[in-house]
Amino acid sequence: MIHSPLMVLIGRRVAAALATLIFVSLAVFAIAQLMEGDVAEAILGQSATPEALAGLRQAMHLDQPAWRRYLEWAGGVLTGDLGHSLITGLPMREMIGARLVNSLTLAGLTALVSVPLALALGIMAAVRRGTAFDRAISIATIGIVSVPEFLIATLAVMLFAVTLRWLPALTSTRDVHSIWDLVRVFALPVFSLACFVMAQMVRMTRAAVIDALDTSYCEAARLKGCSPARVVLRHALPNAIGPIANAIALSLSTLLGGVIVVEIIFNYPGIARLMVDAVATRDLPLVQAVAIIFCTAYLILVTTADVVTILANPRLRHR
Amino acid sequence: MIGRRDAIRLIGGGGLSLGLGACGFTPARPEPSGGRLRVAVAVSSTADTMDPARQTVVSDFCRCAMVYDGLTRLDARSRPQFALAEAIESQDSRDWSIRLRRGVRFHDGSPLTAADVVYSLNRHLDPAVGSKARIFAQQFASVRADGPDHVRLVLESANSDLPTILGISQFQIVRDGTRDFRHPVGTGPMRMVEFAPGVRSLAVRWPDYWRRKVRLGEIELFSISDDSARINALLSGDVDLIHAINPRIAHHLEHAGFDLLVTRSGGYTNLIARLDRGPTSHPDFVAGLKLLLDRETMRNAIFRGYATIGNDQPIAPTNPYFDPSVPQRAFDPDRARHHFARAGMIGARLPIVTSTAADKSDDMAVLIQNAGRRAGVRFDIRRVPSDGYWTNSWMKVPLGFGNVNARPTADIIFTQFFASDAPWNESGWKNARFDSLLRAARGETDEARRKSLYGEMQHLVHDQAGIGIPLFLSSLDAHNPRVKGLRPMPQGGLMGFDFAADAWMEGA
Numbered sequence: 085m086i087h088s089p090l091m092v093l094i095g096r097r098v099a100a101a102l103a104t105l106i107f108v109s110l111a112v113f114a115i116a117q118l119m120e121g122d123v124a125e126a127i128l129g130q131s132a133t134p135e136a137l138a139g140l141r142q143a144m145h146l147d148q149p150a151w152r153r154y155l156e157w158a159g160g161v162l163t164g165d166l167g168h169s170l171i172t173g174l175p176m177r178e179m180i181g182a183r184l185v186n187s188l189t190l191a192g193l194t195a196l197v198s199v200p201l202a203l204a205l206g207i208m209a210a211v212r213r214g215t216a217f218d219r220a221i222s223i224a225t226i227g228i229v230s231v232p233e234f235l236i237a238t239l240a241v242m243l244f245a246v247t248l249r250w251l252p253a254l255t256s257t258r259d260v261h262s263i264w265d266l267v268r269v270f271a272l273p274v275f276s277l278a279c280f281v282m283a284q285m286v287r288m289t290r291a292a293v294i295d296a297l298d299t300s301y302c303e304a305a306r307l308k309g310c311s312p313a314r315v316v317l318r319h320a321l322p323n324a325i326g327p328i329a330n331a332i333a334l335s336l337s338t339l340l341g342g343v344i345v346v347e348i349i350f351n352y353p354g355i356a357r358l359m360v361d362a363v364a365t366r367d368l369p370l371v372q373a374v375a376i377i378f379c380t381a382y383l384i385l386v387t388t389a390d391v392v393t394i395l396a397n398p399r400l401r402h403r
Numbered sequence: 404m405i406g407r408r409d410a411i412r413l414i415g416g417g418g419l420s421l422g423l424g425a426c427g428f429t430p431a432r433p434e435p436s437g438g439r440l441r442v443a444v445a446v447s448s449t450a451d452t453m454d455p456a457r458q459t460v461v462s463d464f465c466r467c468a469m470v471y472d473g474l475t476r477l478d479a480r481s482r483p484q485f486a487l488a489e490a491i492e493s494q495d496s497r498d499w500s501i502r503l504r505r506g507v508r509f510h511d512g513s514p515l516t517a518a519d520v521v522y523s524l525n526r527h528l529d530p531a532v533g534s535k536a537r538i539f540a541q542q543f544a545s546v547r548a549d550g551p552d553h554v555r556l557v558l559e560s561a562n563s564d565l566p567t568i569l570g571i572s573q574f575q576i577v578r579d580g581t582r583d584f585r586h587p588v589g590t591g592p593m594r595m596v597e598f599a600p601g602v603r604s605l606a607v608r609w610p611d612y613w614r615r616k617v618r619l620g621e622i623e624l625f626s627i628s629d630d631s632a633r634i635n636a637l638l639s640g641d642v643d644l645i646h647a648i649n650p651r652i653a654h655h656l657e658h659a660g661f662d663l664l665v666t667r668s669g670g671y672t673n674l675i676a677r678l679d680r681g682p683t684s685h686p687d688f689v690a691g692l693k694l695l696l697d698r699e700t701m702r703n704a705i706f707r708g709y710a711t712i713g714n715d716q717p718i719a720p721t722n723p724y725f726d727p728s729v730p731q732r733a734f735d736p737d738r739a740r741h742h743f744a745r746a747g748m749i750g751a752r753l754p755i756v757t758s759t760a761a762d763k764s765d766d767m768a769v770l771i772q773n774a775g776r777r778a779g780v781r782f783d784i785r786r787v788p789s790d791g792y793w794t795n796s797w798m799k800v801p802l803g804f805g806n807v808n809a810r811p812t813a814d815i816i817f818t819q820f821f822a823s824d825a826p827w828n829e830s831g832w833k834n835a836r837f838d839s840l841l842r843a844a845r846g847e848t849d850e851a852r853r854k855s856l857y858g859e860m861q862h863l864v865h866d867q868a869g870i871g872i873p874l875f876l877s878s879l880d881a882h883n884p885r886v887k888g889l890r891p892m893p894q895g896g897l898m899g900f901d902f903a904a905d906a907w908m909e910g911a
Contacts, residue, residue: 121791126450127457127533133826136537139530171450172600174585179449182599238631245639253632253639261431349632351443351625353602361448361601364790370449 093394094387101383105376109161112375113154116368122146123170123366144170157369167369176373180355184377186257187354190277190346191339193270198278198285199332205282206289206328211316213294221290225283234345237276241349244272255350273350277343281335288331292324299323326393333389341378435620437608438911440886442897443633444646447626451600453587455575456527456534461646462626464572464900466598469606469622470510471575471589472614474501474520475566476901480723481811481893483566486614487515487576487590491569496561496846503552507613509578510594517548522579524556536573538819538826561846564812571811572900592617592904606903618888618907634881637661643886643908646897648879650707656881664880664898666891667711669719669809669816672762674771674802674871679831681801682748689869691742695774696873697734705766709879713872716864717807717816718857720875721893724813726858729865739778749779756796756803760789764804767873798829805829809895813857817841821864830869837863885909 124140141147160167166176209221228236245253252259255273260266296302297320305319306312344356355374362370447462458467474488485491490502507515526532527540534540542559549555558565568574578588587595590613593606603625608617627633627642630649636642638659648656653663676683676692683689693715702710711720715732718725743749755771757764765786772782787796796803810816819825822841823833837860844856864870878896882889888906892899898906 119791121794124533125791125794128535133538136530136533140533143531169449172585173583183602234629238635241632241635241639245641246635249639253636253641254627259431348627348629351627351632351636353599357601358449361450364448365450367449 094391097387097390101380101387104383105379108375108379109158109372110154112372113150113157113368116366116371117150119363119366121366123368126365126367127171153368157372166373169367169370171365171367171370176369179370180358180373180377183353183355183358186352187340187343187356189257190270190273190343190352190354191336194274194277194281194339195336197274198282199336201278202282202285202332203289203328206286207293207316207321209286209290210293210297211312218290221286225286228279229283231279232345233276233280234349236279237272237346237349240272240275253350255352273346273352276346276349277339281339284335285328285331289324289328292327292331293320296320296324322396325396329389329392329396330386333385337382337385340381434911435607436911437618437620438908440619440622440644440906440908441642442622442624442644442646443627443636443642444624444897445626445628445630445633447601447628449601451598451604453584453595453598454532455523455577456532456536456573458572459535461895461897461900462624464895465624465897465902466595466604466606467572467575468591468899468901469593469903470587470591470595471577472591473570473572473575475570477567477570477811477892477894477899479890479892481567483570486570487520488569491566493565496563496565496848497558499556499558499565500549501554501556503554504613505552507590508611509588509590510609511578511588513578515576515590516551516579517554518579519576520554521546521548522581523576524554524574527573534573536571539568539571539574539815560842562814563846563848564814567812568815593619593622612904615904617904619903620911622903637881637883640883644880644882644889644897644902644906646878646880648881650705650709650879653707653709653879653881660884661881662884662886664882664889664891664896665709666878666880666893666896667719667721667875668878668893668895669717669722669875670878670895671713671717671807671872671875672764672767673805673807673829674767674873675798675805675829676869676871677798677801677831678869682746682751682753683801683869685746685748686867687742687746688748691739691746691748691778691780693732693871694735694739694742695771695778696732696871697770697774698873699734701767701770701873704770705763706874706876709877710874711877713874714865715868715870715872716861717820717870717872718813718861719809722813724854724857726854726861728858729861732865734774736774736777739774743778743780750781752781752783753802754785754800755782756785756787756800758787758789758792758796758804760792761797761804761806762876764806767804798827798831809893811894813860814841814845817860818845821860821868832864832868832870834863834867885911 124137124144124146127140128136157167168175169179205221209218212218241253244251251268251271255269260269302315302319305315341356343354344360347354347357359374362374444461446460452458452463453466455467455471458464472486474486475483476486478484487504487507488501489504491499493499503515503517503520509515524543524546527534527536542562544557544559546554546556585598592609592612594609595604595606597605603623605621605623607621608619627636633645634652637645657663676689678684698712702708702712714729716729755768757768768784772784775782797805807820818841820827820829823838840856840860844853847853847856880896885908886906887909889898889902
C-alpha cells in the first residue's frame with residue numbers, strides 16, 4: 085500500500101525537479117548575460133585591445149547570439165554532453181569530477197560528525213529542558229551561529245596548526261595514506277563546518293522534540309510508567325522526525341556551494357571555488373554545469389527530507 | 404516495505420558511504436633527493452595556463468619559468484643574457500640573425516631547432532592564441548628559419564632592444580606545432596608532472612638542464628588567496644615560500660624566524676587624470692593634482708617603508724636610463740590650491756575611482772582626499788570591485804588608478820603607456836615631440852645619446868602627462884630559512900618568478 089502513493093509522490097517530485105533544473109539553467113544563463121564582460125575579456129585582461137578581443141571572440145564562437153549559444157548548450161546536455169570549459173578547453177567531466185568528489189567527501193565527513201552529534205545534543209537539551217545543560221547548549225548554539233565561519237576556521241588554524249602544531253594548516257587529500265591521516269587532515273575543516281551547520285540542527289531538534297513531549301500521548305505514556313528514554317525514543321522522536329529531517333536537509337544543502345570560505349582558508353579544491361573561478365572568468369558552460377549540480381544536490385536533499393517525513397508519519401503514509 | 408526505522412537508518416548510513424566511498428589510500432611518497440619546495444602564491448584559478456603566450460598571473464609566470472626558457476634571460480640589472488640563443492646580431496637593429504644554442508633538448512628528448520623558435524614567435528600574431536605579448540610581436544615583419552640552428556628575424560622598424568624583448572616571459576620557446584598545453588614540454592629546469600588549473604602543479608627536476616645543475620628535487624605550487632591563511636601555512640610549516648606579504652606583517656615574520664625577500668621593482672600604482680575630456684583636462688588641474696601626492700606618508704603608512712619615492716615618470720631610480728635631473732615634486736597643498744584656482748576648480752566635487760585591482764589605490768585615495776580638502780577640492784572616493792575593473796573603469800573614468808608591473812626596458816614602458824598611439828595611454832596624453840624622441844631612442848645605438856633622449860622624455864612625462872606616480876613598489880616574499888639561493892631580481896618578486904634553477908633546500 086505504501087508503494088503506490090510513494091511512487092506517485094516521487095514521480096511528481098522528479099518531474100518538478102526537472103522543471104526546476106531547466107528553469108535554473110535558463111535563469112543562470114540570462115543572469116550571466118547581464119554580467120559585464122565576457123570570457124575573451126577575462127583571458128586578455130589588461131591587454132584587451134578591441135582588435136585582439138574581436139579576434140579571440142571569433143575564434144571562441146562568442147560572436148553568435150546568446151539564444152543560439154543556449155540552445156546549442158541545451159542540445160548538448162540532452163545528449164549527455166555538458167560541453168567544454170571555454171578557458172581550459174577541458175570537458176566538464178574532467179573539470180568537475182575530482183572537485184565534486186572532494187566536496188562530497190568534505191560534506192559527507194561533516195554530515196557524519198555533525199548529524200549524530202546535533203541529534204544527541206538537541207534531544208538531551210529537550211529532555212533536560214530548563215536545566216543548566218539546556219541553557220549552556222542554547223547559548224553555545226546562538227554564539228556559534230553568530231560567529232562567521234572564517235573566524236572559527238582561522239582561530240582553529242592558529243591554535244591547532246600554528247601554535248600547537250598538532251594538525252596541518254592546509255587540507256591536502258594527497259597527504260592521506262591511512263585512517264589516522266584522514267582524521268588529522270580533515271579535522272580542522274570538518275570542525276569549522278560542523279560548528280556552522282550543527283547549531284541550526286540542534287535548535288530545530290530541541291524545538292521539535294519539546295513539541296512532541298508536550299503532547300497528550302507522551303503524557304499518557306509517562307502516566308503508564310514508561311521510562312523517560314522510552315518516552316523520548318519511541319513516542320516523541322518518531323513524531324518529531326519530519327521537522328528534524330527538514331532542518332538537517334537545509335543545513336546540509338549549504339555544504340556543497342556555501343563552503344567557499346573554508347575551501348579558501350584550507351586550500352581545499354572543492355566545487356564552490358570552481359564556481360567562483362567560473363564566474364570570475366565568465367566561463368559560462370562551467371557556471372551552468374556547477375549551478376545544475378548545486379541545484380540537483382539541493383533538490384535531492386529536500387526531496388529526501390519530504391520522503392522521510394512521510395515514511396516516519398503513519399498518518400501521512402496512509403492518507 | 405520501508406518502515407520508519409529503516410528510514411532513520413538510511414539517513415545515518417548515507418553520510419557514511421558518501422564520505423568513505425571517495426577515499427582510497429595510497430602509500431606516502433618519499434621526500435625526493437634535493438628536497439621538495441612548496442610555494443604558495445596569492446592568485447590561481449581555472450584560468451591558470453601553461454601556454455607561455457597567455458601567462459598573466461604570478462602562478463603562471465612561476466610555472467612557465469620552471470618548464471620553459473626564452474632565447475634570452477634578463478639579469479639582475481635587466482640586461483639581456485643569452486639563454487637558448489647563443490648569439491643575436493644585427494647591423495642595422497632591424498634585420499636580426501639569431502644563432503641557437505646547440506645540444507639543448509626538450510623534456511621529451513627532441514632537440515631544439517629553428518622550427519620551434521619560428522613557431523613560438525609567430526604564434527603571437529594569431530588572435531585566437533590570445534597572446535599577452537601581441538603588441539611586441541606586431542613589430543616582427545618576418546620570422547624564418549635559416550638552416551637548422553639559425554633564425555632570421557626582420558623587424559618593421561629598427562629596435563636595438565630586441566634581445567631584451569625576446570627575454571619577456573611570453574616569448575618562451577615551445578615545441579613546433581604545440582597547441583595543447585595540458586602536458587607542457589619545454590627545455591627548462593623542471594619537468595611538469597602534474598598540472599591541475601586552480602588546484603596545484605607539481606614539477607620535478609630535469610637532470611639534463613643546459614644552464615646549470617638543478618638542486619631542488621621537486622616544486623609544488625598552489626595558491627592560498629586568503630592573506631592570513633597563507634601566512635599561517637608558512638608559520639605552521641605546511642609551505643616553504645609564500646608570495647605577496649602584507650607589509651604590515653613583515654617584521655612579525657622576521658621575528659618568528661622567517662626570512663624576507665624584498666624586491667625593489669619598477670612597478671607602481673598610479674593616479675590617472677584623463678586629459679582628453681572633462682574637468683581633469685585642464686593643465687592646471689593636473690599640475691595641482693600631482694602636488695597633492697604625499698609620497699612620504701604613502702610610503703611609510705601604507706607600505707611601511709617597502710617602496711621607493713617616485714616622481715610622476717615611469718623610469719625607476721634603479722633603471723640605467725633614470726635621469727636624476729628631473730626635479731623631485733614635493734607635497735604642497737598650498738601651491739595645489741593656487742593651481743586649482745587658476746583652473747576654476749575651487750569648491751568643485753570630483754569622484755575618484757579606486758579598486759583593489761589597483762594595489763592599495765583605496766589607501767592612496769584617502770590621503771589624496773585629505774590633501775584635497777586643504778587645497779579646496781572635494782574628492783569623493785568611489786570603490787569599485789576588482790572583477791571587471793580593467794575593462795569597465797580603467798582609462799574610462801576621468802579620475803582613477805592604474806597598476807603597472809615592472810617592464811624590462813624604458814622603450815617598452817614608454818611605448819606601451821605613453822606614446823600618443825599607445826593602447827594603454829592611460830591619461831590620453833598626446834605629444835609629438837615625445838613620439839619622435841621615442842622613435843629616435845629605439846633605433847639609437849650610441850648609449851650616451853640614447854640616455855639623453857630618454858632623459859628628455861622623463862622630463863616631458865613628469866611635466867605634462869596626466870599621470871601621478873607617487874611610489875615604486877617593492878615586492879615582499881617570505882620563506883622558511885631552509886630555503887637558500889633566493890635573491891631579488893628587478894623583474895618581480897620570487898626572483899623575477901624564476902627561482903627553480905637557483906633555489907635549494909638546506910639539509911636535503
